[in-house]
Amino acid sequence: MDKQNVRFTLITGASSGIGKAMAFECAAMGRNLLLVALDEPALPATVEDIRGRYGVTIGHLGIDLSREDSPEKVFRWVQEMGYRVDTLINNAGFGRGGLFENVNLQEYYSMIQLNNQAMIGLCYYFLPELRKHSRAYILNMSSMEATLPLPYKAVYTGTKNFVYSFSLALREELRRTNVSVSVICPGPVLTNPDGLERIKAHGGRAKLLLAMPEDVARIAIRGMLKGKQVIVPGFVPLAIIRIMKFMPTPVKMRILERVFRVYK
Numbered sequence: 001m002d003k004q005n006v007r008f009t010l011i012t013g014a015s016s017g018i019g020k021a022m023a024f025e026c027a028a029m030g031r032n033l034l035l036v037a038l039d040e041p042a043l044p045a046t047v048e049d050i051r052g053r054y055g056v057t058i059g060h061l062g063i064d065l066s067r068e069d070s071p072e073k074v075f076r077w078v079q080e081m082g083y084r085v086d087t088l089i090n091n092a093g094f095g096r097g098g099l100f101e102n103v104n105l106q107e108y109y110s111m112i113q114l115n116n117q118a119m120i121g122l123c124y125y126f127l128p129e130l131r132k133h134s135r136a137y138i139l140n141m142s143s144m145e146a147t148l149p150l151p152y153k154a155v156y157t158g159t160k161n162f163v164y165s166f167s168l169a170l171r172e173e174l175r176r177t178n179v180s181v182s183v184i185c186p187g188p189v190l191t192n193p194d195g196l197e198r199i200k201a202h203g204g205r206a207k208l209l210l211a212m213p214e215d216v217a218r219i220a221i222r223g224m225l226k227g228k229q230v231i232v233p234g235f236v237p238l239a240i241i242r243i244m245k246f247m248p249t250p251v252k253m254r255i256l257e258r259v260f261r262v263y264k
């Protein structure tokens, strides 16, 4: 393989959920993949799954992205392997609900490290490489919650708001370059058991918003390749974001507190 002419899409958190679905979506389009996730059996299993169905080249790295030096290690690995990356998808992330003071402080720090610092680090390290291609893409995973400060998910909401603002700002900085930056803001997606419990807690209301990872992945990758600024999968999440935007903040916050009290 002449590595200089082969382009790769790097996806973090690619061993399950939305990240895995995006990896399948990219492979179906013939895109070669570099998959990064925790060093767990799910990662090589995903690689084998994709290899069995699509004839694309796949590299993978098991690493804990909530460690400060991980973005640099990912970059060095890509360099050492001689891979050329033209698409960076910062998907890995997690959230935790509950009264702010009841969650372990270290867990908040890990969340900020994974949801925010790893994303910044990877954008920072890979930007010079992305700039070398005729067209390149960054897709950052935010959430519908980025625009809605959610009581009982205060830190998670804050991290996703950060992803949202950072992505819009970076996009504008890069507007006259070859690099397109998009941010995706999904509503609830049926992925891990934790999320399933949260969705159950909301009863029928949540079902209106619920999306499947495969649908979100399809909309995400197509939106990214079209150079969309903000990608919101689904009509209901988009409608809620728009309605909430015009609501006075005190009213909006009172409503959100009532709806999300179940996480308390």
Ligand SMILES: NC(=O)c1ccc[n+]([C@@H]2O[C@H](COP(=O)([O-])OP(=O)(O)OC[C@H]3O[C@@H](n4cnc5c(N)ncnc54)[C@H](OP(=O)(O)O)[C@@H]3O)[C@@H](O)[C@H]2O)c1
Pocket (backbone or CB within 6 Å): 012, 013, 014, 015, 016, 017, 018, 019, 036, 037, 038, 039, 040, 042, 043, 063, 064, 065, 066, 091, 092, 093, 094, 095, 114, 141, 142, 143, 144, 185, 186, 187, 188, 189, 190, 191, 192, 195
């Ligand atoms: N699900 C939703 O309702 C929803 C809605 C809006 C936004 N999002 C966002 O979408 C993204 C993916 O969510 P998901 O529900 O698909 O999550 P998920 O099913 O829990 O998958 C998370 C992925 O990230 C990897 N990961 C977790 N911690 C990591 C770490 N410290 N270092 C490296 N990789 C790590 C996991 O690897 P392992 O499998 O090996 O643990 C897995 O591949 C997150 O950023 C989330 O905030 C989710």
